[in-house]
């Protein structure tokens with residue numbers, strides 16, 4: 390059977406899985422780290438991608454690949470294909486004021502109707518507005534606006550600045566997909582098309598989709614939106630280890646996670662990476678004028694209502710570091726405390742927050758008494774705080790019309806046994822933990838196999854744990870007192 394590669398260029402690292410497209414078995418994996426920060430040179434993603442592919446044993450025996458990536462990141466290119474400033478990532482909150490300006494100009498209801506989402510600082514539209522207003526000399530040099538997965542796929546197909554790439558700066562070759570386009574704030578999931586007027590209003594210069602006959606040098610290029618099963622070209626020979634390798638459309642990381650898990654009606658995914666996300670596949674586009682749920686498109690032709698927090702796994706690593714313990718010791722400490730952490734509550738808005746939309750907030754501990762101020766309560770309160778924010782997101786996703794019969798817990802922090810146990814206490818819905826794996830990269834591998842064979846593969850999902858439901862409403866009740874929701 391043919392081998393396919395799936396890539397997840399996520400916030401903290403690049404991960405590669407090489408999968409047997411016939412059985413779905415993962416044969417090899419690779420990984421490389423990304424630098425910290427909310428403003429990052431895309432060159433680090435490129436280096437990490439090449440390193441992770443090497444770590445996975447290379448591409449010599451691979452027939453197709455696809456790249457999923459962190460959503461929303463703004464990659465600005467000039468007419469020579471050079472990145473003109475560091476990318477502003479999804480978790481960079483400087484453009485909160487630009488989001489407010491766009492809402493003031495159009496109204497939240499109109500923006501939801503046109504783009505599926507009320508803009509918050511994470512969305513690309515607010516980032517280009519911020520550059521327009523704060524860095525006009527950079528804005529004037531921009532010839533194309535891409536997302537992380539679009540840019541990496543373009544580079545792998547051989548395009549880029551003339552001195553760094555074999556095929557040079559052909560901006561017309563930029564390709565994205567509907568799931569990632571739907572996180573820009575200027576693409577309409579309902580109409581399946583860019584809202585070019587909205588882009589122009591955000592950035593102040595007109596744009597056009599790559600591949601259009603209307604493109605001329607005066608218009609900003611936006612990547613062509615390819616279908617989920619598209620074959621968008623091949624990996625350039627310089628990076629292909631002698632193989633002919635199809636490049637699939639790629640996807641936003643959450644949509645790829647849904648593909649990798651093979652989500653069905655009744656499934657809701659909770660991902661605990663740098664971001665915390667709650668999402669499900671939905672048959673129709675979702676419009677939430679409150680902005681809690683973003684109405685993205687998925688990577689299979691349907692929709693992906695999603696609630697996203699800025700703070701998730703890093704809450705645990707920060708508190709574990711404060712307590713000077715490993716993740717295993719942190720889990721033991723948390724499991725030694727009672728549900729509700731004896732009244733100790735961590736509202737974990739360390740990096741500001743997106744859901745609720747409090748970009749300038751900071752984290753706080755509450756409810757501390759002399760007797761409750763223990764290491765065990767501190768560890769448990771960190772997990773409870775992380776999951777309570779996502780429980781609020783789950784309520785909103787359900788209110789948007791999704792049925793939640795089971796929750797699939799993925800992402801780095803889902804492997805922590807205390808997180809699994811506390812999840813069974815916080816969410817009033819059964820929790821399932823899939824076997825350890827990189828499900829976003831696996832979803833990209835699904836796309837690669839789809840582009841190769843013309844049929845979407847159905848690989849079985851292996852499960853690891855199903856913690857017994859042990860719902861303790863007190864955890865959310867006391868969190869609600871302090872969280873401002």
Ligand SMILES: Nc1ncnc2c1ncn2[C@@H]1O[C@H](COP(=O)(O)OP(=O)(O)O)[C@@H](O)[C@H]1O
Pocket residue numbers: 399400401402661662663664702703705706716717799800801802803804805
């Ligand atoms: N056992 C664990 N307990 C808690 N957090 C963990 C554990 N293992 C990994 N993590 C955290 O998971 C995060 C990485 O998860 P990942 O889903 O790869 O993130 P991202 O997709 O944002 O790059 C890191 O912040 C790491 O500290």
Ligand SMILES: O=C(CO)[C@@H](O)[C@H](O)COP(=O)(O)O
Pocket residue numbers: 399400401458459460461479511572642643660662663664665666697
């Ligand atoms: O902003 C979003 C989705 O809207 C985030 O989900 C990013 O896509 C980053 O994901 P991780 O790298 O944290 O998994």
